[in-house]
Amino acid sequence: MRSKYDVVEMIVPFLRSDQYNFIRYQIGTLVHAHTTVKDAGVLHALKGSALDKITDMLTDATPGQLELLEQVITAEDFANAEFELRELKQYVIPFPHITDKTIAKLFPKAKKLKAPSLDELDYRELSYFGWYDIRSERKFLIVRDQDVLKGIQGTFTESKKGICSICNGHEELGLFMANVKTSQEQYTNRGNYICKDSEKCNRNMMSLAKLETFIGLYRV
Numbered sequence: 519m520r521s522k523y524d525v526v527e528m529i530v531p532f533l534r535s536d537q538y539n540f541i542r543y544q545i546g547t548l549v550h551a552h553t554t555v556k557d558a559g560v561l562h563a564l565k566g567s568a569l570d571k572i573t574d575m576l577t578d579a580t581p582g583q584l585e586l587l588e589q590v591i592t593a594e595d596f597a598n599a600e601f602e603l604r605e606l607k608q609y610v611i612p613f614p615h616i617t618d619k620t621i622a623k624l625f626p627k628a629k630k631l632k633a634p635s636l637d638e639l640d641y642r643e644l645s646y647f648g649w650y651d652i653r654s655e656r657k658f659l660i661v662r663d664q665d666v667l668k669g670i671q672g673t674f675t676e677s678k679k680g681i682c683s684i685c686n687g688h689e690e691l692g693l694f695m696a697n698v699k700t701s702q703e704q705y706t707n708r709g710n711y712i713c714k715d716s717e718k719c720n721r722n723m724m725s726l727a728k729l730e731t732f733i734g735l736y737r738v
Contacts, residue, residue, distance in 0.1 A: 531611040532583055535645045537575060538610045540724040544568040545591055545599050552594045565591060583609075612641035614667055616660060624660060624669030631658070645723050646684075648716035650674055650692075657694055659716075661733050670736045672696030676714060683710040684729050687722030690714045696736050708735050 533541075551564050572587055573579065579587070590606055593599040621633050634649045648659040657674035660667055676692045695709040710732060713719035723729065 529608050531609050532579065533576075533606075533610045534726070535610055535613070535643055535720065536723045536726050538607065538642070539721065540575060541572055541587070541590065541606065542603055543724060544572060545593055545603065548591060549593060549596055549599045607642055610642040613644035613647065614662065615641065616647055616667075620667065621658075621660070621669075624667065625658060625671060628654070628656075628658070628671065633658070643717075644720055645726060645729060646716070646720065648719070650714070657692070657712075661729070663733050663737065668733075670696065670733070672736075677711060680711055682713045682719060682722070684712050684732050685719045685722035686725075686728055687713070687719070689718055689722070698736055710735070 545568075548561075548564060548568055551561060555561055555564075568591055569588055572591070573584060576583070576587070586606075586609075590602050593602045616636055616639070618633070618636070621631065625631055628651075630653075632651060632653065639647075646659055646661045648657060650657050655673060655675075656671055659670045661670060662668075673695045674692045675695075676690075678691065679688060680691045681687070682689055682691060690713070691711040692714050693709050694712050695707055697705050698708050700706055712732075713722075
């Protein structure tokens with residue numbers, strides 16, 4: 519028997535991680551509605567609204583991809599939703615592979631830098647890769663800037679809960695500060711409050727807009 523996921527020929531990834539997170543949020547909202555709303559007309563309208571939001575986000579989606587997404591949002595309980603999301607994850611474009619050599623190349627001046635283990639990274643869950651080096655009290659971010667991997671580093675001072683400048687989620691934050699060269703060949707300190715936990719930050723992200731703004735602020 520053919521799976522409904524066969525509507526997309528082979529398995530060709532077409533979703534970014536943040537887009538997958540957005541779809542997951544829409545599915546979660548619909549499942550919650552099924553636990554609280556009994557009116558079939560209201561549920562149908564909510565499903566239509568969720569699908570419109572998803573298709574508006576994916577302006578370049580093919581008819582087969584749109585058919586897949588339309589079927590994905592049929593989940594009415596958490597068990598089915600989890601299954602749908604596991605299947606859909608096959609279509610997420612993974613973040614570029616990172617190695618210890620990649621890190622050394624991107625941060626050549628950071629001596630004795632201790633990065634977290636890369637063995638268990640799920641690259642489909644990454645819009646960027648970041649970690650806090652407690653010994654140097656610095657935070658390191660590997661981002662994709664115009665399809666090129668770049669490293670951004672700065673001091674990191676733990677703060678309190680608030681809205682992250684990268685993911686827009688309400689999380690435990692820290693003040694990230696970096697010295698950036700301006701167009702006048704001078705340097706200035708730029709700071710942003712960002713998530714302490716970069717894994718949570720990636721899971722929260724449902725758009726790349728704020729991440730791209732953040733990257734632009736620290737682009738040399």
